[in-house]
Amino acid sequence: MKKTRRKLPDPTHIDEAEKQILEYSRTVKFTVTEYSFEFIVQKLNSDRYYVPDYQRALVWNQAKQSKFIESVFMGLPIPFVFFWQDKDGRMEIVDGSQRLRTIRDFMADKFALKDLETIPAANGLRYTDFSGARQLKFAETAIRVIILDNTTDEVTRTEMFARINTGGTTANDAEIRRGSLPGLFMDLIVDLSKKPEFIDLTPISPQLVDKREREELIARFFAYLESFKPDSAGGDGDIPTYREEPRRFYFTFVKEMNERIAAEIAATGTSPLAAAMKDEFERVLAFVNKVSPNGFTKSETGNQVPRVRFEAIAVGSALALRADPTIFDRVADISPLLESQDFATATTSHAANVKSRLLGRIKLVRDWLLLK
Template sequence: MKKTRRKLPDAAHVDEAEKQITEYSRAVKFTITEYSFEFIVQKLTTDRYYVPGYQRELVWTPAKQSKFIESVFMGLPIPFVFFWQDKDGRMEIVDGSQRLRTIRDFMANKFTLRDLETLPAANGLRYMDFPVSRQLKFAETAIRVIILDNATDAVTRTEMFARINTGGTTANDAEVRRGSLPGPFMDLVIQLAADPKFVKLTPISQPLIDKREREELVTRFFAYLNSFDPTLDNGDGDIPKYKEEPRRFYFSFVKDENERIASELEHAGASPTIGVMRGEFEKVLAFVEKVSPHGFTKSQTGNQVPRVRFEAIAIGSALALRSDPTLFERAPNLTPLLESEDFALATKSDAANVKSRLLGRIKLVRDWLLKK
């Protein structure tokens, strides 16, 4: 097979990569220390160290807890735990909550060791069943801790959690945002995700519902739509803040909207932004119900809504309605576009987060509607 010669990147490409690496590395500063199990358990008990909301429902099974305790007894290395000190001086557990909660619960005699294979003689025992000397050795076991600098923002912390999580059970982005970025905009997202019409137009499986997929779709809708500037790119429109870092883009958007709406509520007692967002979302749902026989799915019996498909239809429709409100009454049938090869190519899942692909699928629907 003939090898194709790799095209070397130009200097601008390399410079942009170096710039991103430098900017991100500046945001991550930390110190390293060691604490004993006994010390950490005391802090957990007094709530000085705490598990953030997006991790509270992530719990190891009894078998996995037992396996971890067995590893400690065997003297195996324990992975680092990551903390972040909040503005009140308390320590948020960014990564390692499963291990620390397991240590706390074992020392509190809340579970019995089970399914151990290397140390099977310990099966059926609790902490209090071991000799005092073994209990003391366990309590004095040291665990290395990385404490993130206080200036590390929520976006960076939660992105780190998603990347370095060592617990084997991870929260998805929607769950992390819900837990780490509470506020009036996040409340609106949760409300709209449960809207009966939206539920009807987005038939998805129960596992995806449990993972808050509809909240993810609503967040993407507002993040892309309200960041779209139609005056850029010679009037064709662009999303200038989107740099092909979707997780950071969504987190920053939610954080900014939470703060903006909270400010409106504080100064005026009401938020015009919430009313506008809710109204536009409901209008788009009503429009999609008119123009797309199967809503955001591919068929009458469809039970999945690919994110790329949702983004194309929802945001493309919203931009078209912003440009020409009379479209709502004309409501052209969107089926010819949805069944076209152009739409199939635009909504392929590969390279879905590349900015050109994102803009391409949104503008395809927008432009098709505006020509009708």
């Protein structure tokens, strides 16, 4: 069977990849060291090492804590812990907070071991129930630590947490942004996510609600809409700042909006930007409620809102309304578009974050509405 020769990539493609690798690698500087359990517990208790807000709600149950302590007794390797040194010299635990909190709580006798299978004789025992020699060996156990330099920016730090988290209980992007980026724009997102009109249009599972999925949808809506430049790409529109790195794109956008709104309020006591964003979001909700019988779902009984579907309908509608406000009264039903093969193809999850597909699904809705 004749083999098909693979077409070699264009040299500019390789150069661009190399450029991005170098740019990113320069943002990550770190040192590697080892600390004993006893040393780390002392630092945790003095608040020199701390768990950031976006990880505080993530807590192992007693069985998982016990399994980790059993692994330590067995002499198994302990994964690296990642710290980031903040501007005050304190250490934020980027990854490993579950392990470190478990070590601290065990040494403080806060839980007894349970459900152990390899060392079942230790079930029911607390730290101080073991011999003095075993306690000392445990306290002197070393754990390897990677310390990120304080020049590592917030975006890189939280992206690293999302990528390297080894704790088994992870925060999602919405939770990380809410914990890492407190501010007035983040408050606006949270407030809008609780609006009854939005909840009615986005029926999702309680599990997704708990994971702040509605906040994620709103953050994406504003990030795409406010970053869209209608005069770019020969007048067809583009999102120039989107480089197919969605986590970094959303994080940077939320941070910038927090700063812009705070600056407006500091200068005048009010934020026209925040008010305009709130009004526009509510107008889009009213429009979708009017023209889409099923809101952002696929059917009357739908209980999920795929992100690609939400982005297409919400951002596409907002762009159309910006270009021609009379659409609000002229268009009565968007169902023919939403039930079309073109829309189904544009909103498949395959390669959803590729820029061309993102722009394609948004513009499909925008252009369909503008032609009505």
